[in-house]
Every structure is written in structure tokens, then in C-alpha cells.
Amino acid sequence: MLTRLTLRDFAVVASTELEFGPGMTVISGETGAGKSLLVDALGFLSGMRADSGMVRHGTERAELNAEFDLRDRPEAADWLKEQELDDDGACQLRRTLRSDGGSRAWINGRPVTVAQLAELAGLLVEIHGQHEHQALLSKASQLELLDAFGRHAPALKAVRDTAEAWAALRRERDVLVRAGDVGxxxxxxxxxxxxxxxxxxxxxxxxxxxxxxxxxxxxxxxxxxxxxxxxxxxxxxxxxxxxxxxxxxxxxxxxxxxxxxxxxxxxxxxxxxxxxxxxxxxxxxxxxxxxxxxxxxxxxxxxxxxxxxxxxxxxxxxxxxxxxxxxxxxxxxxxxHAGERLAGLDDEIEAAAGRWREAAAHLGAARREAAGRLSQATTALIADLGMGGGRFEIALEPIDDGRPDPQGAERAEFLVSANAGQPPRPLRKVASGGELSRISLAIEVAALGLDAVPTMVFDEVDSGIGGAVAEIVGQKLRALGAKRQVLCVTHQPQVAAQGHAHYRVSKAEADGMTQSAVRRLDAKERQEELARMLGGVEVSKEARAAAKRLLENVA
Incomplete structure (x- = not known):
């Protein structure tokens, strides 16, 4: 879980430090205030390509720091230990972006490559929004999520074990064949x-x-x-x-x-x-x-x-x-004894392939059943999120290259039709960022966050919606927050009202430069912010009353 995010000289942010807890945290602010900068910062800390344009004007470099509690992600702790980057349970990601276009990265104070930073961040943070850095667009992540949803770990292990046994026998046979006449x-x-x-x-x-x-x-x-x-x-x-x-x-x-x-x-x-x-x-x-x-x-x-x-x-x-x-x-x-061994290896290899086919068929049947359930649940949620007529499907594409595959005999592809009458297309080709965000949200809620990434970030998932649909989006995010830590950048008061915590991003001019500031809102300030989001610049008595009702209606 993300516990602290510190930014210095990043875009229009001179310096800010935010603390996060479990549940759903919302981030709001006026248009152009820089509320998506927090998402951008997490993107750069997750290995996104460095951009010198994100360094605050007049400074040499931007500094980004994120601290995580690994109690909900032991896999990340194991990764740190394997890489010899562990530090008594600590997990700190740091990156600097220089004005000349360069960048450097650290994990727990030790220099690392951006690839290492991305690998660790991939175990900790998943960003949904108008960014290329999204795990759900990866076929590998889609198959992993489907297997997590179907609780296929025992069947997947059987497939991996039989594939590895087959591969070991093939390697032994290849060695003997390459040896030729061994006299x-x-x-x-x-x-x-x-x-x-x-x-x-x-x-x-x-x-x-x-x-x-x-x-x-x-x-x-x-x-x-x-x-x-x-x-x-x-x-x-x-x-x-x-x-x-x-x-x-x-x-x-x-x-x-x-x-x-x-x-x-x-x-x-x-x-x-x-x-x-x-x-x-x-x-x-x-x-x-x-x-x-x-x-x-x-x-x-x-x-x-x-x-x-x-x-x-x-x-x-x-x-x-x-x-x-x-x-x-x-x-x-x-x-x-090579001749005798070589004669028997072919039979052993075929038997091992047969065991893999049996295990893969069992896993494939389980995947098809889970794909149907996840597709149905996600399609229902897509409709709830204001995409009536939309459809979500999971295509299981068979693979057959003649070799037992540790991942099984098929690959998953998430397909989406955003509107009735349109053919399903791969999720990674969905054009609208807002639609992509809501579809990702629907998938995560349907799967109950079973892809195990502890921190999920949703950027502008409420783009292009309002009213009752926005309230449903907020409710779904809050429900997901019961399973995972959720950070949501929003401009919809119905969504913001559902958060367990609320940050507001504001901008002001100081010394001739525009600067953004981020602060956590208390109960009274939060009601006032919701009223601003409802009523615009002039906050009326009616807007304040509506904001109060929104907060009172949160389950």
C-alpha cells in the first residue's frame, strides 16, 4: 500500500508531501490545477519514460519519492530480497528527472535501472486512465487476472510442472543426439x-x-x-x-x-x-x-x-x-548407456507431453468457465457505468507450437464493444480514455481486485458522465476500496463524496509563477469542495445543501 508521496519541483508543484491510508482517496481541483500530476508522478516512479517538460521552470531537476507498506504485498518483499535491495521491510522508490532529459532511479537509497524500478512498481501500483502504462492492456496481465479470478493456481502449477518435466527430458535427449557417435x-x-x-x-x-x-x-x-x-x-x-x-x-x-x-x-x-x-x-x-x-x-x-x-x-x-x-x-x-537411454527417452517425452495435455485441458476448461462468469459480471457493470449496450468478452486463443507451454494451451484477450451493434475489439485498442478507465474499473470490480496489485489508481474515470451514473462509479470505486487501496482523480462530486479521504489541488500565482498546492480536507472543507464542484465559482446555499446530502448518503 502507498503510504507517502513526495514531489519537489515537479511541473507546477514546488514541494508537497501527501500521506495515504487504506480505502478510497479522491483528488479533486479546478481544471488546470494539476490534479493529474499525482498520477503522472506515480507513472514516472513506475518506469514511464522521462520527460524534461515535467521539471519545474527555473530548476535543474524534479524529485519524486514514494513509500510503500509491503505487508499486503509479500511478493514485492521477496523481489527486494532477491535483488539484494531489501532494507528491514522498507520500500522507497525515488526518481529524479533532469531538465536536460536525463533521469536516475533508486530503490531504498540504492541506484537501480529504470527497468528494475518498473518491475518493482508493477507489483505495487496499477494505473487506469489515459496512459499507456496500464497493466490491464497487457495480454499476460489479462491471463493472470483471469486465473486469479478463477482461482486456478493449483491447475496452473500442474501445467507448469508437467511442462518443465517435458522440457528437461527434451534437453537431455538433445544433448545425447548432439553427441552423435560417442565411441x-x-x-x-x-x-x-x-x-x-x-x-x-x-x-x-x-x-x-x-x-x-x-x-x-x-x-x-x-x-x-x-x-x-x-x-x-x-x-x-x-x-x-x-x-x-x-x-x-x-x-x-x-x-x-x-x-x-x-x-x-x-x-x-x-x-x-x-x-x-x-x-x-x-x-x-x-x-x-x-x-x-x-x-x-x-x-x-x-x-x-x-x-x-x-x-x-x-x-x-x-x-x-x-x-x-x-x-x-x-x-x-x-x-x-546412451543408446539405451536415447531409445527410452522418446517414450518418456511422449508420456510427459500427454500429462501436460491432460493438465492443460483441465486448466483450459476452468478458464473457459471463469471467462464466462467474468465477462457476464463485467458487462453488467459496464451498463451500470453509463455504457448501455456495451459488451465485455474474453477470447481464449489456442496456441499450438508443438511444445508444452508453462502458461497452458491458450492465451486470453479482453474484448470490448462500447456501444450496441459494434463488434468487440481488443481492450488495448479502445480509443476513448474515459471509456477505457470505466471498463478497467468494471473489470477490477468484477474481479474484486484479484490481480493482487495493492494500489489502484484511476485517472478521470468519470470523464463524460454525470448524475446517477457518476454516483454508481463512485460506489463501485468505494467497493473496490474495501479490497484494495484506491486513488481516484475526479471532477465529479458524486464520485468525490464516496471517498474515505479527500485531497484538493489548487493553483495560485506566486512571484510571477503559477504554483499548485495539495492539501487534505477536513469534514467542513470537504463539504465546501463538493459544493464548489456542484455549483461552480459561485457556491450557493443550494449547492452546500446538496453537498451535505451527498456526504450523508454515502454508505
């Missing part, structure tokens, strides 16, 4: 495997080999170090270290009766004597184990040389050669 490949791999299998390649073995090689390479120096240490410990030319400690213990023992704490010193020296004795024995074993055998050292060097040569041949460090060996063994096994 030469088998001979090469067999030679490589035998060459590797002669060696002990486990990492622990290679680590032990490296340690042995280092020990033999430095054997002379190690032996010298051990012998010098033993000479000091065993006392070849003087009393040994152990003898010295024992002598000290004897002297301390004679004085222990006079100082009890010497018992603790004696204990420490006793422990030191034990450690010295064990260290001496270990040094003797190490010295005895050290070998200056040149043949043994040469064998170690030969083995290390072979491992490094194998590593260079397979372009891996010696420690990874065991992985190469295992990979070669696995490929050998596959190739040796």
Missing part, C-alpha cells in the same frame, strides 16, 4: 579416467603427501634441530635439564618445613620434570623417524610432479582432481 569420446574419457585412477586423489591423501614431501625436503635441518635440542635436554657436556630440575627439588625439599608454599613450587617442578622427560622421548622418536633416504625423497617428488601435471592437464588444482575423476566416471557411465 571416440568414450575412448578419450576412459584413458583420462584410468590415468587419474592410478593415483590416490583424495584430499586427505594429497595433504599427507605434501607434508611428507616437506619433511623429507627439510630432513637434514630437522635432524640437526632435534639433535641440538636433545643435547641440551640430555646434558652431553653438562648436567641435563632433568637433572637440574631434580637437584632444585632436592634443595626445596630441605626448606619446605619452614615455608609451606614451597610445596606448591615442588609440585610445579615435578610436573615440569614429567613434561621434560616426555619431550625428550618424543624428540628421540622424531629424530629416529627422520630419513635421509634419497630414493624415498625422489619417489615423493615424482608423485607430486605427476599430480601437478594432471592438474595442469585438467586445469584444476591437485586437490580437485578427485572431482574430475568422479565427473569423468559419471559421464562415461552415461555415454556407455
Amino acid at each position: 571416440d569420446r568414450i575412448d578419450l574419457l576412459d584413458h583420462q579416467w584410468r590415468e587419474l585412477d592410478k593415483e590416490t586423489l583424495e584430499p586427505a591423501s594429497i595433504a599427507e603427501l605434501a607434508a611428507d614431501h616437506r619433511r623429507f625436503a627439510n630432513a637434514a635441518g630437522l635432524i640437526d634441530t632435534c639433535e641440538r635440542a636433545l643435547a641440551r635436554l640430555e646434558g652431553d657436556d653438562a648436567p641435563s635439564l632433568l637433572q637440574t630440575v631434580q637437584h632444585l627439588r632436592g634443595e626445596i625439599a630441605r626448606a619446605r618445613n619452614d615455608e609451606p608454599r614451597l610445596d606448591e613450587v615442588d609440585g610445579m617442578l615435578d610436573a615440569a620434570a614429567i613434561q621434560i622427560d616426555e619431550a625428550t622421548r618424543l624428540l628421540q622418536r622424531i629424530r629416529d623417524d627422520l630419513d635421509l633416504d634419497p630414493e624415498r625423497f625422489e619417489a615423493l617428488e615424482d608423485r607430486i610432479g605427476r599430480l601437478h601435471e594432471l592438474g595442469r592437464k585438467h586445469r584444476v588444482p591437485p586437490e580437485s582432481l578427485h572431482e574430475v575423476r568422479d565427473r569423468i566416471a559419471a559421464e562415461l557411465d552415461t555415454l556407455r
